[in-house]
Amino acid sequence: MTISNIARIVSLSKVSKSVCFIPKESYSSYVKYAEHKPLEKIRNIGISAHIDSGKTTLTERVLFYTGRIDRMHEVKGKDNVGAVMDSMELERQRGITIQSAATYTIWKEHNINIIDTPGHVDFTVEVERALRVLDGAVLVLCAVGGVQSQTLTVNRQMKRYNVPCLAFINKLDRLAANPERVLKQMRSKMKHNAAFLHLPIGLEKECKGIIDLVDEKAMYFDGDYGDIVRLEDIPVDRRAEVKDRRHELIEHLSNVDEKLGEMFLEEKVPDVQEVRRAIRRTTLNRTFTPVLLGTALKNKGVQPLLDAVLDYLPHPGEVENTAIIGERKGADGKTVILDPTRDGSKPFVGLAFKLEMSKFGQLTYLRCYQGMLKRGEYIYNARTSKKVKISRLVRMHSNNMEEVNEVLSGDIFALFGVDCASGDTFINDAKLQLSMESIHVPDPVVSMSIKPKNNKDRDNFSKAVARFTKEDPTFQFRYDGDNKETLVSGMGELHLEIYAQRMEREYNCPVELGKPKVAFRETMMSPCKFDYLHKKQSGGAGQYARVTGIMEPLPPDQNTLLEFNDETVGTNIPKQFVPGVERGFLDSCLKGNLSGHKVSGVKFRLQDGAHHIVDSSELSFFLAAKGAVREVFEEGAWQILEPIMFVEVTMPEEFHGTVIGQLNKRGGIITGTEGGDGWTSIYAEVPLNNMFGYAGELRSMTQGKGEFSMEYSRYSPCLPDVQEKLIRSYQEEMGLLPEQKKKKN
Structure with missing residues (x-):
């Protein structure tokens, strides 16, 4: 926190009483972040969404408004700086998030730990391990794209780990923005009991602010950076709509909340606090999803989202976390509920959820679920029983580290020099024999041959492979003795391409990637x-x-x-x-x-x-x-199975027929279409073997306007001609064809 930034805050706080700004108290305590706050004043949240929905831009705004950073930068900014959370050079160059990044900040006397996750399906394990250790999440949706394939994947992951979430419909300023359509998709595709907490004041270029349905106030975001929140009465021409929408919100809440349901039946009108408490209860139970609106790029709607995180998402004490007793020693495997109280009286239990190599050695990200950990103490790996001394404890702000002396239950932190695997449990008492449920890791679906271009780089190649396979469990490396080649497997072409580029940039080891090999099964x-x-x-x-x-x-x-x-x-x-x-x-x-x-x-x-x-x-x-x-x-009798991918293609309506024809050519089965506002989405199931090179083809068919995403759906028997081709090529490789046998004889 710089002196100039504090001065800017103090001067802005002197504006008229109708202006709401970040409380000055937050900044006085900001420097004392290491001071431990009560459990109720801690939030661990993740920001997840489909690719290009604005997660990193939103995180940048959150950090700016909470005073964590002095200036905002764009993901693909003209100043060549890039967003704070995209610390890797490749991320800034491509304008996508590749690795999840952790940070922490303060808003209204609450500590908020944030993990910004990638949106691309190839990096889905980053989302998995973030959601495993978080208490709540913000699901970001694009006001134009709506619910897309990766949104559904993230939704499944939240369900797997029982994570309560808020929905934030972003990009209200974009052409063809339609939050109404997105809400309908949330209800139909994701089966969420969702309702608006906000209404937009204008869309696209006319987006001026939002109307808060709970407080029944209009909110405008003034100043160069939207940092002055002005509250006004609702415009007269919108009051009837606001009344209807508020009634709809209360109706959705009443269906899943007993207290509000009784009031609804008695035709009593709940006050603001009763509505807030009902939203919080139902959000924590995952029976209701509050939907907020805004546009992060134009600095509108971010502060109300931060307030909603404090009001409606759980603190660590409201989430039940369990550990298994005695699993390591083959005992009965009973579960015990961990105690999140922050007085440090309970034994320490933490889960390593992410590994990263830095210039100081292996950096291990952990979440503390119980007890306290101090610098200089010893901890044990529950899986290997290895004893480790804690020499450094750090909190992460993207790729910057800040030293701390101790961490308590609910904190997210990092350690150096701990040799472990992702998903390992750490305890400070070897007699405890506790282990937490590990992280779900999806199987890789694409394999490619890989080799260094120069033989002299083999040492660097080995180091790079050892590091990346340890950091990312979905990136796998093996030697195929039959084909005499080394293979890397991952979640998609982009996944493997990114690691090939990182080998060249970080290890000065250019590599050659061969043709992708699909993971067929028999x-x-x-x-x-x-x-x-x-x-x-x-x-x-x-x-x-x-x-x-x-x-x-x-x-x-x-x-x-x-x-x-x-x-x-x-x-x-x-x-x-x-x-x-x-x-x-x-x-x-x-x-x-x-x-x-x-x-x-x-x-x-x-x-x-x-x-x-x-x-x-x-x-x-x-x-x-x-x-x-x-x-x-x-x-x-045997047959070959091939991976079938769920593919979603979004493009302007005029290319609808061409794209469907091309998907049919690739052996796809169209499962549904959806359109509106000049854009169409096509949903199909296509064999992965037929999807290579589709990105370039789609761009040329749609004049560069089409986008597609795919994720693994299931394994299914492949067509007879594909099976014959695979069998023949294998027999040819092994020298088993009749003509090859004749030559040998």
């Missing part, structure tokens, strides 16, 4: 019995194992899983050898017989077998299971 079409005897005798102790049972396909909704069932009765197969059979089955499923891809959607039912008192071992049964699977590969 599965069974019908059950197949097996009875396999593995017998080997060459003097001394031999090998003997027999396995009998059946392999069968799992239901279509489980076709990405593998299941092993031990149905043996008696001692024909001693129980100590059963894990060997399971390992043999899983090992064989790493590579199928048709195309060399992984096997999934199969259940292995071990029903009987035989063993030898001397010659049987776990290895014998491991090899017998592999032989049984090999037998089923040859005798059973």
Whole structure:
């Protein structure tokens, strides 16, 4: 906080009484941020949305109005500075958020920890791990784009972690802005019980401010930066509309809140405080979603959003967090509710949710769920039992670090020099044996070959791969011994492209990416019995194992899983050898017989077998299971599955027919269309294998106006011609084609 900024605040606070501004008290305590506030005065929130909905711009405004930064910069600004939360050079260059960034600020004596997350589906794990540790969220929607594919993904993630949210419809100043349509989409597509808390005063170029339906006041945002909030009476011509909309809001609340429901039935008119309390109760229960309006770029509606965060989103004490007792030692795995009180009397429990390499070493982001942690203390990793001394405790403001001496329950902070994985639990008492539920990590869907352009860069290449795979669990690296190439897998082409660019920029290691490889799967079409005897005798102790049972396909909704069932009765197969059979089955499923891809959607039912008192071992049964699977590969009916993507294309109406025709050519099935105000959205399911290169094609078809996004939907059997092509190319690689065999002979 600079002296000039404080002077600006003090001078602005002397404006007439109709002006509301940030309380001066916030700034006097701002310097003392490290002072621990009561639990009720803490908010941990995330800002999530579809790509290009204005999350980072909104965060920039929040930091400016709360005095955290002195100047606002645009995501793709002309001054080449870029937004504070986009600290990576690539983010500023591309104008997108790649990594989630944490910061903290103060608004009206409340500490607010904020995590700005990426909107692109390729970086969805950043959203996953942010929502895992947050108490509330702001779901940003574009007033033109509305509910888009990634909005639905974020909504599912919020539901998975039971995170209450506010909706903020941004970009009211954009051409074709229509918040009414967005609200209808929230109700129909996302199944939210949602209602406006604000109404716009003008749209597009005429956007002047908003009307608050709770307080029944018109709000205008004056000053060069919209930092002076002027409250006025509602314009006469809007009063009838405001009355109807307020009635609609109370009706939606009454449907899910008993207290307000009783008042509604008795035809009593609730006062402002009763409405506020009802909104808070229903938001915390996830039965109601308040919808606020504004335009972050034009500095309108951000301060009321901050007030709503304090009024309607939970503090850490209102969220129930649990840990599992004794899971690490194989005990009963009972759950215990963590105590978030900030007096430091309870043992420390924290969750590592994000890893990042910095010039000082590995930076580990943690959320403290219980107790207190001080610099110099020791903590234990609940998974590995390793003991670590805390030498530095820091709070993050984007890529800047600020040292603190202690953290309490509800705080988000970072540590140096802690070797751990994302999702590890830390405790300060080794006897506790507590572990928290880890973070859901989606499977990668695209693989590409990768190699450094120069052999001399191999050391740097290894360092880069080791760092990035540790930081991002959806970025995976492996060596394919059959194709003699190294492969990287990720959530999409952009995901892998970004990491290739980071290797060149940060490690001076230019790399070549090969053609994307789709993660096909192989599965069974019908059950197949097996009875396999593995017998080997060459003097001394031999090998003997027999396995009998059946392999069968799992239901279509489980076709990405593998299941092993031990149905043996008696001692024909001693129980100590059963894990060997399971390992043999899983090992064989790493590579199928048709195309060399992984096997999934199969259940292995071990029903009987035989063993030898001397010659049987776990290895014998491991090899017998592999032989049984090999037998089923040859005798059973198999098919190849391919990933199907949910694709959403948005473009001007005149290109509707062309785009549908092109999606049909790519093997897509149109599942729905939606239009209005000259724009159309097409929803389709398309095989991922057919989607490569679509971005350039869509731009050329729609004169650069079309946009599309896609996310993984499910695995489905591929077409016969695709299957034949995959089988033939695999046989060609392995030298198994008849003409290749003739040449060898």
